[in-house]
Amino acid sequence: MQENYLLIPINIKPLENEILSSWLIRSAIANGIDPIGFTNGIWFDYRAWTRDISRYLPRDKIKTLANVSTLSFNEIFNLTLESCLEPILSKNELHPKKAWKWVIPIGIRNRSRINGLHFCPQCLREKPLILTKLWRLSWNVSCEKHNTLLQLHCPKCHTVFSPHLINYNHTDVTRCQHCYYDLKKTISCPSDAQATKLQAFLNKVVSQKTIPSNNFPLIDKTLKDLFITIRILLTLFRNFYRHKNAQYVLLKELGLTHLCSYYNPHHGDTLDSISVNERHFLFTVMSRLFTLTLEELIILFKQAKITKEILSVRGLSPSKTIMYISSKLESRKRENFTSTRKILPVQVKDKETVETLMSNIRQYL
Numbered sequence: 001m002q003e004n005y006l007l008i009p010i011n012i013k014p015l016e017n018e019i020l021s022s023w024l025i026r027s028a029i030a031n032g033i034d035p036i037g038f039t040n041g042i043w044f045d046y047r048a049w050t051r052d053i054s055r056y057l058p059r060d061k062i063k064t065l066a067n068v069s070t071l072s073f074n075e076i077f078n079l080t081l082e083s084c085l086e087p088i089l090s091k092n093e094l095h096p097k098k099a100w101k102w103v104i105p106i107g108i109r110n111r112s113r114i115n116g117l118h119f120c121p122q123c124l125r126e127k128p129l130i131l132t133k134l135w136r137l138s139w140n141v142s143c144e145k146h147n148t149l150l151q152l153h154c155p156k157c158h159t160v161f162s163p164h165l166i167n168y169n170h171t172d173v174t175r176c177q178h179c180y181y182d183l184k185k186t187i188s189c190p191s192d193a194q195a196t197k198l199q200a201f202l203n204k205v206v207s208q209k210t211i212p213s214n215n216f217p218l219i220d221k222t223l224k225d226l227f228i229t230i231r232i233l234l235t236l237f238r239n240f241y242r243h244k245n246a247q248y249v250l251l252k253e254l255g256l257t258h259l260c261s262y263y264n265p266h267h268g269d270t271l272d273s274i275s276v277n278e279r280h281f282l283f284t285v286m287s288r289l290f291t292l293t294l295e296e297l298i299i300l301f302k303q304a305k306i307t308k309e310i311l312s313v314r315g316l317s318p319s320k321t322i323m324y325i326s327s328k329l330e331s332r333k334r335e336n337f338t339s340t341r342k343i344l345p346v347q348v349k350d351k352e353t354v355e356t357l358m359s360n361i362r363q364y365l
Helices: 021-032 035-043 061-067 073-078 081-085 193-208 224-242 244-253 276-289 294-303 320-327 351-362
Strands: none
Touching: 021 035, 035 276, 035 320, 061 073, 193 276, 224 276, 224 320, 244 294, 294 320
């Protein structure tokens, strides 16, 4: 079946860090049509909004979009999260049918969402309004411009931010598409300054595809080693509920003991799907570790009695930096305990006694 090409040219130019869905929504509004009808006119039998097109868009769909717009193939590709993550993930990790590390899943139910795109209430007040790729990357927990935590839900009805669902009657993307509450009025908590600084650093190195030599010491100064190291350490912090003593020692040395009672992990969720509040806690801790040298970090781990086994994260291959840190830590000691329980000899009963016992049991069967 041939594509049903849209006859109206798309002349809206994407802005810095704008995500594909944002550009499509703005283009739809500019052409006087809702986003769903707009994409149906571009890809005849491709239900774009039932997929995570901002994460990955098939190459043939990019070509079709390039044919009806003023953008090139590469310009459209650069609007996807795939373009951001190529420097830090392998090709196998970027398989379109797999979950991607560092991408907040949107949890699609038809065209509805249960997670995914976050927003800054203050950014929604600005013109031109764009939705950024940073709001879908899980190391981003705050708005660097306004120093407040990102939001996900409408505070009135708890519906997930869903600007792609605007229609003819309600075209304002800053309002909840379920109850029409003004999302610009959403109250947001201040973010930790050092956590925001770490976030900005990660955004910068991904954008520039290089790591400044004066930052967090790595054995292998590559983007992949950096992000694997950070992910393993973040997973370690998530598992602190199993190692309360290690948690307290680390937070005490980092001056963050006030966060002990704050941390309440959701054990069934992945690192990328947990709430922004939990990710904010993890990156607050991580930002303090980022100020240490590698040797200072090892000393701190030894004080907290973190072993090689605790640092080993299932499902994640260690980076060269983690392997180096692990080589300096002790292994967990396994003690052999000798049982002191007295073993009594088995007493064999005669046939008559056994029959009597069985007779008593049968009356309850």
